[in-house]
Structures are given as structure tokens and as C-alpha cells.
Amino acid sequence: MCWAVRCANPVFPVALTFDWPDKAKEDARRKSAGCQKGNKCNKGKTGPGHRGTGYESCDEYxxxxTKEADRGHQVSRCVPGKENSYQGGKLSGLQKRWKKEGKTGFKIGFGNPGAKGVKFCQNQACKNDGWQVQDGKISKRDEQPLFKYYRTRADMVFASLEPVSIPSNFTREFREADKVDETFYVWTEVDEVGEQRLIQDTVVEELAWDHFLN
Known part of the structure; x- marks a missing residue:
């Protein structure tokens, strides 16, 4: 996703909007992204972005x-099925909660952008690794906007292309690595997707743009 919001051409916003599409609409959006049934990621397939065994699930941004998918030119990448299912479950859970509460908009943040195996979230050059596909080909990018990095009260670092007010509160998924005490609000929600542990955190500090490059 970091490639899609920072390096793609065109790039996409981090602010997205649920619009509750029917199955036909969702299928059309996945087809536009190259993630339709029988896509490039599936076993026995070939084409730009195909990665082979272990990467047979197609993820799009x-x-x-979300209604932003109607703009076309979505970015897709072949990823492990387990990874894609986990992300899809979290997104589905948020979608269900937002619908009950009458909400539609949300923003994507990139927690722990310096974690091992994470690419394109650390303000390094936008050099395609060969797996970021846009409009049916390996996309290229000349301009490279920079992420801003922030640290939270629970000591999580996250990346954002948009300025974030300090201090500001937000809700996110709880991590075992979070540094919390009895003053933090941590709770568990259960829905059709399963159990999810959440935390109310606060942005407390902006870090240097080259935080992960030093």
C-alpha cells in the first residue's frame, strides 16, 4: 500500500470511503485492478507481477x-493468502462497525514502517521491486513524495503522507509490543469476523523524514 499512496502513477489517497457496493460492483472493481477470478497471482498463471508458489492471493489498493476504486488505475500485488485474509478480515470488521455507526470515511496509516520486510514506507527511492502492477504493467514513478513519521504514546511509529496534529487521539489495533500502563484504554470487540483488541493511542512526536534511512 505504501507504493500505491506514494510511488504509483497516479497515486491514491490515504483517506478512503466505504460505499457498501454489491457483489457485482466489487467484482468489477477487482477486475479493474487485475484481481478478478483467475488473476495473475493464481497457480499456473503468468504475467506482470506473478510471483509463484506462496504468493497466490491478489491484493489491490x-x-x-471503497468508492476510490472507481477511479481506476488501481495498484495490485501478489501476496500470501494468509496475509491477505488477515487484512481483509480487519477491513471487513471495520466496515461492519462503521455501517452500524453511520460512518463511511477512514484513513490509512502505516504502523511500524521500519519492520523487517516492509518496502516503500521508509522514504527510500521508488524503485519498483517488480511486483507492483498498475494498468497491467510494472509501474514506474519519477516523483517521490515523502512520508512524515510520528511516534505515539504507546511507542509505536507510523507513517503518514498527511500532517498529523500533535497531540491527537486515534483508535488502532493493539500490539503486544505496545508500551502501556493502567492509564491506557485497551478493550476487546467481537463481531462476525472474530475478536479484535483495540487501543486508544495519542500522537506525541514528529520524527525526522529520514528516520529509517540513517
Whole structure:
């Protein structure tokens, strides 16, 4: 997703909007992204972005459940099925909660952008690794906007292309690595997707743009 919001051409916003599409609409959006049934990621397939065994699930951005996908030119990447299912479950859970509460908009943040295996979230050059597909080909990018990095009260670092007010509160998924005490609000929600542990965190500090490059 960091490639899609920073390096793609065109790039996509981090602010997305659920619009509750029917199955036909979602299928059309996935087809536009190259993630339709029998896509490049599936076993026995070939084409730009195909990665082979272990990477047989097609992930797209913007998500097919959001109206921003109607802009076309979505970015897709072949990823492990387990990884894609986990992300899809979290997104589905948020979608269900937002619908009950009458909400539609949300923003994507990139927690722990310096984690091992994470690419394109650390303000390095936008050099395609060969797996970022846009409009049916390996996309290229000349301009490279920079992420801003922030640290939270629970000591999580996240990346954002948009300025974030300090201090500001937000809700996110709880991590075992979070540094919390009894003053933090941590709770568990259960819905059709399963159990999810959440935390109310606060942005407390902006870090240097080259935080992960030093």
C-alpha cells in the first residue's frame, strides 16, 4: 500500500470511503485492478507481477469496498493468502462497525514502517521491486513524495503522507509490543469476523523524514 499512496502513477489517497457496493460492483472493481477470478497471482498463471508458489492471493489498493476504486488505475500485488485474509478480515470488521455507526470515511496509516520486510514506507527511492502492477504493467514513478513519521504514546511509529496534529487521539489495533500502563484504554470487540483488541493511542512526536534511512 505504501507504493500505491506514494510511488504509483497516479497515486491514491490515504483517506478512503466505504460505499457498501454489491457483489457485482466489487467484482468489477477487482477486475479493474487485475484481481478478478483467475488473476495473475493464481497457480499456473503468468504475467506482470506473478510471483509463484506462496504468493497466490491478489491484493489491490484502493480496496474494492471503497468508492476510490472507481477511479481506476488501481495498484495490485501478489501476496500470501494468509496475509491477505488477515487484512481483509480487519477491513471487513471495520466496515461492519462503521455501517452500524453511520460512518463511511477512514484513513490509512502505516504502523511500524521500519519492520523487517516492509518496502516503500521508509522514504527510500521508488524503485519498483517488480511486483507492483498498475494498468497491467510494472509501474514506474519519477516523483517521490515523502512520508512524515510520528511516534505515539504507546511507542509505536507510523507513517503518514498527511500532517498529523500533535497531540491527537486515534483508535488502532493493539500490539503486544505496545508500551502501556493502567492509564491506557485497551478493550476487546467481537463481531462476525472474530475478536479484535483495540487501543486508544495519542500522537506525541514528529520524527525526522529520514528516520529509517540513517
Amino acid at each position: 484502493p480496496f474494492a469496498s
